[in-house]
Amino acid sequence: MTESASVGTADVDADARALASTVRIRILRLCLDEPLTNREIAQRLDRNPATVLHHVRTLVDRGFLVAEPTRRGTRGSREVPYRATRKSWRTPGGPGMSRVLIDTFLEEVALVDPQDVQTTRLGVRLDAAGFEELTARVAELFEEFAARAPTPDGTPYSLFWAVHEDVSRRTGT
Template sequence: MTDGTPTGKGALNPAASAREIKALAHPLRLRILRLCGLHELTNKQLADRLGQDPGTMLYHVRQLLATEFLEPGEVRTGESGALEKPYRSTGRSWRLDTALDDAGSNGPLAPIDALREELAESGPHALASLSRFVLHLSKADADDLISRIYDVLREYTDTEASRTGEPAYGGMFVLHRSPD
């Protein structure tokens, strides 16, 4: 549902607040979240992996810390003997289908840009499935489709902890109204 109403077994991911939407409105931050969801990484490791200046990376990490999408891990000793401060995703999920007006013009496209960058980095062999479609739907049909897809996704996200040893797959569901 796009109105945030809980359905099925448990509530849908909460709609992001205006502050959270702003934090999520940058593809680099979304890539940081994905990487820190797989491994605890330091600012330097993130900067190296994503080809960014460490200062730029720290700015984006702080935005994610402030909105509790990231949290600091335990300080550790790195390979060179220096202390390192890693970060990890808190595992919070969100929906950007409500209050998108608060995200600015690039907000709704940030997840798509991040996914495009991840696909380019992964290469064509990493793509497990791609479907492009056009459907004629009433508002009620569109709401039903979204709800049913969220229900299927929830079945997997609710049991994710039992599969952490398996390969990680990323994905995105986008339903948009055609300009035609």
């Protein structure tokens, strides 16, 4: 392996490790539409600011968050707001990423009135070509909405999509 390939692999691994935390994924979501300070992030997550700062620094170091110009807080203190760069959308996760995203989804959806959560569950039986078509079309739809400029006064929504083999429906095993 060449040195540049080794550095590239190290960067991918470091990015995957940075995203391997429900807290960090939630921080990225919070800072998607508006820059937030460490204190504001900690309040919204109901976490200790020192713990949150560790996660924020990891995300900044890996380029998932960017510091915006310093501002003065309510008591005149210096505050640094952070904004998500959307790098996580283009970054492949590590082997446990699906579990982290599921756990993050469960944490976030637990904060919402169940009547306000729209869900759909569907069982299908597809060949390889049908499965490829399904995943490509869903990916295309997600890409389209990810590229769309946010509506400034719009309501923020979160989308979660998962597909898995339904092992309980296997035949002949």
